[in-house]
Amino acid sequence: MPVVVVDGQPLHYLDQGSGPVVLLGSSYLWDRTMWAPQITALSQKYRVIVPELWGHGESGPLPAPTQSLDDLARQTLALLDQLDIAQVNLVGLSVGGMWGARLALQAPERVNSLVLMDTYLGAEPEATRAYYFSLFKMIEDVGAIPEPLLDVIAPIFFRPGIDRESALYQSFRQSLTTYPKDRLLHSIVPLGRLIFGRDDLLEQLPRLNAETCLVMCGEQDTPRPPAESREMAELIGCDLTLIADAGHISSLENPDIVNETLLTFLANHT
Template sequence: MISTLAYRISGRTDTQAPTVLLSSGLGGVGSFWHPQLAILESQYRVIVYDQRGTGGSACQLDEGYSMADMAREVIEILDDLSIEQCHFIGHALGGMIGLTLATLAPHRLSSLAIINGWVTLDSHTRRCFEVRLQLLTLSEHAYLQAQPLFLYPADWLSRHADDIADEENSQREHFQGRHNLQCRLSALMKTDLTDTLSSIKHPCLVLCARDDLLVPWFCSQTLAAGLPHSQYQEVSYGGHAMCRSDPQPFNTIITTWLDSVTTSQKQAMTV
């Protein structure tokens, strides 16, 4: 732990193992990535963390909290663990953190995977965020009750009503608070990578779900087109939180991508 920043490292313990760092979306907590941990831990050192102001990193965020502040949190963790570089996987807001980090400290990243991300906020996503802010103004309960509608497909929600109820109760118990959520969402909505995207030279995977209600799939397509060294993939099902609603195809795509990148980088080092 660094001050108010909580993280967990697991998986391989040998120093030669590549490091994968997972950054979640607006919820901010590392437990979001539970369905990915076992398969990643068999090959990598894996870092999950609670973003500042959420979960075990609870604190009151300052006004003006920014995406650059979120990117610097990752640097703090890497410095604390004496890790020079990591493969970064970010979901939505987490992906925007990774893209921002790639411009602030490119030497700290080996590769970057962005899940359901964007270059600049789409009008539809803006409307969804504004609705969520209005719900938050009404009550935290209204916000949390509506949240799964933006994350998961309708048929999945129908089949997992009990799981969603448990998830809502857990989120209520560990809720980041209205102020922090507003600060983090404001930072996210202001982020525009139009002018910096072409400078990102890392190998990038851009992955989206065709049925994402919150972020239209074509936002990822535009993002991939603007990155010099990107690979674009999409899945047909899973919604915004596809890594949780349908983890098997997601895990296959991610591990195949990481295997390819790490193999290429090892070969380049031996030339």
């Protein structure tokens, strides 16, 4: 994978295809493989860029200056600057949507269109914020993701009825065991606290261009339920598409519908 240095750390990214640029922003605890079906489909017509989150995939540790989601947006703009990319069609899932909306607000001239998937731009509800922070403390204390936590964390990302013996579930569960201690302590946990301790951006959503925005959500997304997506779509004034038979990582749980929706949207906005 190609790499650039941003804030003193190596940021790895996938760069595939040619044409108008589609930038895919990934979920916490996932690398570029969460977009595999979309990369295949979109790169036939577009240049697809997928940066790896800090501490994820092949990217380096969370840079010291990173204090907020606004910094993740700024760092992604730095990547685009180094690649001489003037404008992107941004598709962000989960935290990818959180920093993606901030990028669109910081530099609207750089974002041709914006798709917010399985994400929420309000503050994390207090109960879930406290719950996630308690999980981070457990991981920090042990220096690993303990075995009992694997089947607490992994199901969060999928529809409730997923077959836990399926390759999709098992491969993600296994990936959670591969983080070395230093990566957990210095990248994964602090990045998680940054994500779930985020500020509320809802009042700024009407500033986004409704005509070039789309909100998407898995119908069975538990951490980011459809009601949150409906609230955001109404604030922006844009369409909302619910993805059947999908939870949080809708890109993998119902890739055909996600691909069809993205290809139709991009065809009308590029």
